Amino acid sequence: MHRLARLAVVFLAVVQSGLASPAERARPMFTKPEQVLKWINDYRQHPEPGLVPDMVRALGDLGLLRDFDQAGIYIGFTAGVLGSNSAKAERLAVEMFPLPPEDQPLVIKAIVYSGLPEWKDVLSAVIERMPARKVMIDRYLYGEGKMLDELGPDEGAFALDVNWGYYFATGSQIPIRRIVTTLALASDRNDVEKLTIGSMAKWTLATNASRDLSLLNILKREINHQDEKIRRELGEVILAAETFETGRIRKEAMAAIDALKAKGPEDSRRFAWWGQAGQTALALGCVAASVTGHVEAGIPCVVGGAVSTAALKLFSPQP
DSSP: OHHHHHHHHHHHHHHHHHTSOHHHHOOOOOSSHHHHHHHHHHGGGSOOGGGHHHHHHHHHHTTTTSOGGGOHHHHHHHHHHHHTOTTTHHHHHHHTOSOOGGGTHHHHHHHHHTOOTTHHHHHHTTGGGOGGGHHHHHHHHTTOSOOGGGOOGGGTHHHHHHHHHHHHHHOOHHHHHHHHHGGGGGGOSSOHHHHHHHHHHHHHHHHHHTTOHHHHHHHHHHGGGSOHHHHHHHHHHHHHHHHTOHHHHHHHHHHHHHHHHTTOHHHHHHHHHHHHHTOOTTOSSBOOOOTTSOOOTTSOBOGGGOOHHHHHHHHSOOO
């Protein structure tokens, strides 16, 4: 009887340990950029919105928010977590503080881009903690700043990265639709900057879809709702994803960019500038494995292959 009682106690302890929260079982470390990106990459498998404030503060400590034009993936991801946790959004935003003034734009943009109907209330809850950011806050509160759905191709890689971040947090098809519309630029033969942005969208969609069945299914549904120009590009994305021939998209994009660049010195200068803008804190050589845990040789090991600013490195001129 005593032996059975002891076994029952052991069994109960095992069950209780299994019911422990993911954070209690294995709290992630945010001491390196690779750890942050891997956590983002795996987030939808084990959503832990309560850890996002820790991640935000770690981003500042790691210096990953020094250039907000290249922090789109983090902004979009934080926005997605807030947007998909409306009941917790205000508390999560408050818990991101204390945060130095130079890092506070992430919180502001994440709240604005969250898509929450009550985003102004959430922003108002943390206004007093950001007196140095009053001008930026007022621009959004009074309608001068852009919402996420207003970020167009003119925002370049930043808009792509924000939408990818939002997708990583939520799995929503809405940010993917926005990225798909950018495919219209992939066939542009008059503007190097537009062609580069379209090529990044095409390559990142194909690379991620080859590793993410849910994403691939979204793209297959989207192809029926696009005009002929986008449908043609999206068809190539889907084929490359299903056959794991994403390298072909990269090669074709580089060839098209080189051909357009050769048209004249003005285009060459424009492309050289755009390539310089694409050096990002995320392109660290090999910062995270893909969703399936494999690494493609010869390309940056970015989060799921998605970070557009890192992809831009692939399309920059080779010496």
